[in-house]
Structures are given as C-alpha cells and as structure tokens.
Amino acid sequence: xxxxxxxxxxxxxxxxxxxxxxxxxxxxxxxxxxxxxxxxxxxxxxxxxxxxxxxxxxxxxxxxxxxxxxxxxxxxxxxxxxxxxxxxxxxxxxxxxxxxxxxxxxxxxxxxxxxxxxxxxxxxxxxxxxxxxxxxxxxxxxxxxxxxxxxxxxxxxxxxxxxxxxxxxxxxxxxxxxxxxxxxxxxxxxxxxxxxxxxxxxxxxxxxxxxxxxxxxxxxxxxxxxxxxxxxxxxxxxxxxxxxxxxxxxxxxxxxxxxxxxxxxxxxxxxxxxxxxxxxxxxxxxxxxxxxxxxxxxxxxxx
Amino acid sequence: xxxxxxxxxxxxxxxxxxxxxxxxxxxxxxxxxxxxxxxxxxxxxxxxxxxxxxxxxxxxxxxxxxxxxxxxxxxxxxxxxxxxxxxxxxxxxxxxxxxxxxxxxxxxxxxxxxxxxxxxxxxxxxxxxxxxxxxxxxxxxxxxxxxxxxxxxxxxxxxxxxxxxxxxxxxxxxxxxxxxxxxxxxxxxxxxxxxxxxxxxxxxxxxxxxxxxxxxxxxxxxxxxxxxxxxxxxxxxxxxxxxxxxxxxxxxxxxxxxxxxxxxxxxxxxxxxxxxxxxxxxxxxxxxxxxxxxxxxxxxxxxxxxxxxxxxxxxxxxxxxxxxxxxxxxxxxxxxxxxxxxxxxxxxxxxxxxxxxxxxxxxxxxx
Numbered sequence: 053x054x055x056x057x058x059x060x061x062x063x064x065x066x067x068x069x070x071x072x073x074x075x076x077x078x079x080x081x082x083x084x085x086x087x088x089x090x091x092x093x094x095x096x097x098x099x100x101x102x103x104x105x106x107x108x109x110x111x112x113x114x115x116x117x118x119x120x121x122x123x124x125x126x127x128x129x130x131x132x133x134x135x136x137x138x139x140x141x142x143x144x145x146x147x148x149x150x151x152x153x154x155x156x157x158x159x160x161x162x163x164x165x166x167x168x169x170x171x172x173x174x175x176x177x178x179x180x181x182x183x184x185x186x187x188x189x190x191x192x193x194x195x196x197x198x199x200x201x202x203x204x205x206x207x208x209x210x211x212x213x214x215x216x217x218x219x220x221x222x223x224x225x226x227x228x229x230x231x232x233x234x235x236x237x238x239x240x241x242x243x244x245x246x247x248x249x250x251x252x253x254x255x256x257x258x259x260x261x262x263x264x265x266x267x268x269x270x271x272x273x274x275x276x277x278x279x280x281x282x283x284x285x286x287x288x289x290x291x292x293x294x295x296x297x298x299x300x301x302x303x304x305x306x307x308x309x310x311x312x313x314x315x316x317x318x319x320x321x322x323x324x325x326x327x328x329x330x331x332x333x334x335x336x337x338x339x340x341x342x343x344x345x346x347x348x349x350x351x352x353x354x355x
Numbered sequence: 356x357x358x359x360x361x362x363x364x365x366x367x368x369x370x371x372x373x374x375x376x377x378x379x380x381x382x383x384x385x386x387x388x389x390x391x392x393x394x395x396x397x398x399x400x401x402x403x404x405x406x407x408x409x410x411x412x413x414x415x416x417x418x419x420x421x422x423x424x425x426x427x428x429x430x431x432x433x434x435x436x437x438x439x440x441x442x443x444x445x446x447x448x449x450x451x452x453x454x455x456x457x458x459x460x461x462x463x464x465x466x467x468x469x470x471x472x473x474x475x476x477x478x479x480x481x482x483x484x485x486x487x488x489x490x491x492x493x494x495x496x497x498x499x500x501x502x503x504x505x506x507x508x509x510x511x512x513x514x515x516x517x518x519x520x521x522x523x524x525x526x527x528x529x530x531x532x533x534x535x536x537x538x539x540x541x542x543x544x545x546x547x548x549x550x551x552x553x554x555x556x557x558x559x560x561x562x563x564x565x566x567x568x569x570x571x572x573x574x575x576x577x578x579x580x581x582x583x584x585x586x587x588x589x590x591x592x593x594x595x596x597x598x599x600x601x602x603x604x605x606x607x608x609x610x611x612x613x614x615x616x617x618x619x620x621x622x623x624x625x626x627x628x629x630x631x632x633x634x635x636x637x638x639x640x641x642x643x644x645x646x647x648x649x650x651x652x653x654x655x656x657x658x659x660x661x662x663x664x665x666x667x668x669x670x671x672x673x674x675x676x677x678x679x680x681x682x683x684x685x686x687x688x689x690x691x692x693x694x695x696x697x698x699x700x701x702x703x704x705x706x707x708x709x710x711x712x713x714x715x716x717x718x719x720x721x722x
Contacts, residue, residue: 254438257405258500260425261432262507263456272455276442 099335106328115324123325127333133314137333140310143229143300144293144341150233151289152282155240159281162241163248164274172249179238187235191302194231198222198303223305231299236292240285247281248274283349290341294334311337356381357402357511357543362411364397371397373567375411379511379545384537386558386575387547388590394567395547399513402545403432415510426457431509435516437500439488445499446471446484452507474506477536494525501533505540512537514546518553530557551592555579563587585624585710594626594704595674606705609670613646614700619713622705629677631702634664634686635695647697650674652688664688666696 071077109118127133162175182190197203198221205217221227251274259269297312306313311334318327357379364372372394379385389395400406402413404425413420420428439448449471453461461467475481478498483491491499497517504512517533518526534557537544548554554561555575563570563578563586571583582588588596599608601622606613608625615622641647650666653673662685664676674696678685688694705713 252436252438254434254436255440257403257425258432258434258438258503259440259451259455260405261403261428261430262452262503263426263429263458263460264451265426265457268455268457272451273440273442 102328102331102335105324106332108325108328110323110325115322123329127326127329132309133330136309136311136314137337139225139308140294140312140334141337143225143232143308143310144290146229147232147236147293148286148289150229151237151240152286154233155237155285156244156278156282158237159241159244159248159278160274163245163278164251172245176242176245179241182235182238187298188302190235191231191299194227194234194303195222198227198230222303223307225304225308227303228300228308231303232293232296235299236289239288239292240282243284243288244278244281247278251277279349283345286345287342290345291338294338294341356416358412358414359402360412360414362398362401362413363409364394364401364406365409370567372401375564375567375569377562377569377572379543380560381543382541384534384544384546384557384559386554386561387545387564388551388554388561389547389549389564390590391549392566393564395549395564396515397567398564399432399515399545399547402511403430403513404428405432429458429510431504431507431512433500433504433512433514433517435519437496437520439491439496439499439503441488443488444484445480445486445488445491446475448488448499449474449503449506451503456507470506474502477505477539478502479532493521494529497521497529501536505536505542509542511543511545514544516548517546518548518550526553533557551590555591563590565590581704581712582626583712585626585706588626588704588706593628593630595629595632597625597627597672598623599625601705611648611669613648613703615705616700616703619705621707622713623708624706624710626704626706627674627698628702629663629675630679632674632676632696632698634666634676634678635697637693637695639695639697641697644700645697646700646703647695648674650694650696652690652692652694654690655688657685666694 106123107119107121108115109120110123162172166172166175195202199205200217200219200222202222204221208214209217255273256269259273264272295312296310297316300308300310300313311330315327315330315334318330359375359377362372362375363370375398387395387398397406401408404420404423408421411421440451443451450467453467453470461470475484478501480495480498480502483495488496501517518529521529530553533544546557555578558575560572561575561578562572565586571578571587578587579591579593582591582594585596588594597608599606601607601615604615604619606615606622606625613625635647637649648668650668653665653667655665656663660681661677661679664678666674666676668674676696707713
C-alpha cells in the first residue's frame, strides 16, 4: 500500500499518481455481497412474488397468471376473513398488554433489585428454560392443565370453589391467550431487564439525593430509560404473535382462526392466490405495527 | 453546622471508616484529602445517606441524620461521574430536584424557571438550557451536575472528586469557578479529592484521611508546613522522609549522623521539604547551622517554573530537591555525579516512633 503513504514527496513536474479507480475505492462494499444476495433471493423476491400471486386468477382446481382483484375482493367482503383479521389484532393487543404487565415487574426485579450479575444471568436463563422443550410440547402441555378434566378444574373442585368444571378454559380464545402469553413473555422480560440492568446506579443515587421518592425515581428516571427495552420486547412479541398459527390451532381446537391459520389452510388446499392475499395483509399489518412502535421511541437515540 | 462523631463503617468485615469525628462549619470550603481506599468516598456516601453507618452519629444543626433516608436529608451530592439524567435536557436536569423532591417541591412553573435560570447564569451555562446531555462536553456536564444540586439549596454540598474527570486546563478554571460559586451562595462545600495540590489550593480547611481514620484537620498552610504525622507529610507530597533512630540530639541513619533541631528528643523520622534542600559541591564548607549528606545525581525534571532534581543517598534512598527558577538558575549535572545535599537544621521536621510530629522551637513560634 505504498501508493497511499502520505510521506511520499511529489517532485515538481512529476504528476501525482492517478486517483484510485472507482472499483478500488468501493472495494469494501464486496463485504455486503453475500448478505444482500441472500436477502434478495430468499426475502425480497418471495415477497414480491407473493404480492404478484395475490393478483392471479384462482379457480377451484387451477391457478393462472391472469391479473385480477378477485381474491382481494373476496377476502375483504367475507366476514370470516375480516373477522380473522380483527381477531388477530385483538389477540395481539391482549397478549402484548399481558406480556408487558407480567414481564415488566419481572424484568424490574431482575434488572434493578438483583445486584449480583451472576444471579441476574441465572434468572434470565431460568426464563429461557421452557424453551428447552419443543414448541409443540409446551403448547400441548396446556391441554391437561386447562381441560374439563384438567388440573385446574380438579383442584378447584377439590377445594369446593366450583361445583361443575369450567369448560371455557380450553378450546377458547382464553386458552390461546394463556398459551401465547406463557410462551412469549420471556421475549418481553429479556430486553427490558437488559436495559434496566444498564442503568447506572449513580443516576438513581443522584435522584434520591435531589430529594425524589422511590416512586418518582421510577416514573421520571427508570421507566423512561427502560423504554427502548420495552419497544424491542414489544416488537419481538408482536412479530411472533401476529404470525402465530400453531398455538391457536392446538389450544382452540381450530375454533379460533388467526390470519396465520387461514394462510395454512389455504396453502393446504392449494388456494395460492388467496393465501397470498392473507400473506400480504399480514405483512402490511406487521410492518405498520413495527413502524408504529419505532415511532414511539427513537431507538437510535436511546441505545 | 454538621457534627460527625464516632462514625464507623465496614464492608464484608473490612473496615472502611474507623471512629471518624469531624465538624463541618457553616459557609466554609472544606477539602478532604485521602489516597484511594482511605474511606473518603465512603464518608461522603454515609453523610449523603447512600450507605448506612455501622456506628456513630451524624448531626446537622442538632438534628440526628444518621439513619434518615437520602431523599429527606436536604444535603446535595455532586457525583464524580456527573450522573446526569440522559432522557432530559439541561434545564430539566437542573429543575429535577425542585420539581420532584419529596420535601417542599416547587410546583409553580415560573418559580422553577426563575431559579433554574439564575443557577444557569451562576455556573456559566447560559444558552445551553435546551441541549441534550449527550451534546455536552465534560466541563459542561460538570457544571450541570453542580447546578442541579445547588439549585435545591442544600445545607451542605458534597462533591466527590469533582475535578477528577476534567483535563488539566479545565481543572484549573473549575478550581477558581468552584470557589466563586461557593462564595456567591454561601453554602458549605465538602470536597473530596485524592489530589494534594487541589486539597491545599481550594480548602479553607482541609481534612486528611487515611485507612479510615482522620489524621489531621487544619488550614492548608498548617497541614503543609506542619503535618501532624509522617503519613500526612507523605500525602502532602512535599517532604523527603528518612527513617532511623536518634540518641543525644542526633539522628542516626546507617553510617551517617544528622543533627536534630533544638528541643527535639527521640525522633524516628526526619522530614525535609523538597525546596529546603540545597545542592552543593562535594567538598563545600558547611555552616554550623546546617546539616548535609553526600549523594549522587540520578535525573532531573523540568516543570516550567521549577526544576526537580533526584539524588541517591549512599544507602540507596532517593532525595528530591526542588529549585524555583525565580531564585536559582538551573544547573546541569551528569548522572552519577557526586554532590553534597545540605539544609538548615531549623527546617527539619522530626516525628516520633508513632509517627507524630515533635514540636520544636520554630513550630512553636509559627503556632
């Protein structure tokens, strides 16, 4: 690399070496090539393909590439599908609210009240332990818990709290929500606990010293500083809940259909155009949710 | 006025403070000098209420504060790392204490704005009110941190190494600024530092702390010219300290025998200020009122207004000699060149075996 050394003295009359060529100057972009190619071929292209297929003409047994709005019109004029969209949004909001309500206090305990870094790590790992079993087992394990003859009903009957088993526990929206909250709450705890653990003790001491009560310190100092963690956790939970189909299938007995379930069913019956419409709608909803959450907190400034 | 009595604190059985007694007056600049690990930060945190004392009492204007929670003490604590709230602007940081304190919060927005503006003027932050904390330099953060504490009008403002994180230039300016701000408000500053020059320059009085004990509380001039113990003399960083035994009014160190100032009996330590030592030719004649030792030159360091010369005594100990260029011309010496170091006997400070200063005629006169 002697050509770029600054200590070379140019003699008058001798021309300075030519500026490095365009290729030489931009060589470092080659580093991006594998990643960009991968994303193009396996993410951008399929997304565009999905959008394209959603306008194809679907007949009972075949699909051909004549462009039409028919699948879109069917989707938005059918109660079943619009209801599924609304149900997806409703369950998403409830699960998001519950994971926050359960996850934040847990994270606050781990991040602020556990002083020992090792214990912090152990507690966070403990949150992840359920993930050592497969998704399906975690979901199906709720059946013997919530069923008519399940653990909860048996215990409640034994103690005489109820005389008849509660049948609304399983195969309802409630069981889907219970299952999802249990699975996804850890994605809320992690990022929040991380942000809370990063808060310098001296900030809290300074606030105490300035005369603020513990509640004021939480409201004015700790909570605002944990917001980036809340946003990241909310994005994790939202993306996963909005795309959910397995939990609702396993815990609702196929009674609660989310957008994800519709896509699975339509693909299963080879209704590609229709599945594509649902896929595009889901992608748009997710993009809007993420954009909205990022609006709420300026992650670039806070992290 | 704050009275501290018998204060003790240990961490995991290791004592950090042992039986500390101290009285802090109203309207004074008190500096607290101690090496790292001396317990100076612990003392400050105990006073602020950020740690709980194991024993002893802290009283402020007669009220017992020892176990009062930090947010109800009415003291100010300026953290070493500034501890500014990153989600708030400069003005909101400064207003935090006024708005959100438990005791007597100021709810009138105009009153908060008026007091914040006055404080911003006082610490020299005018024009930066709306800045975010990330957009400030170290010196500006320091001022915000100070203003945030002072605006709450604490009875005593505790400063934990406030100049530690600033560069040399800025430190000198803040030294003057801190004194000016303190005098303008008439609030007591308790300034903790590990830097002896800072402690000497800034304090009306200074406290020297070591291994959790108070060694001396005096004016900086007294601490400098008459350190109470050998350890204080070491922290002041202005004395050559020789240890040995004495008999018959002479101080014995190895093969050498040095005269002691009149009135000093048994000395175990012999201290000489760096600037009280003269560098003579090896065979120079010696006046009766002076003492001397042979030494060889090691190296010198030019410090602008003065030069520091390092010499090795025959027994291997190093002696430092400081010559102010306003009084002497610099001299050039070769390494290992022999010289004779001499000093007036009356400039010698002697300490007994326990390390306590033995008063002599000169000190008697000074006091």
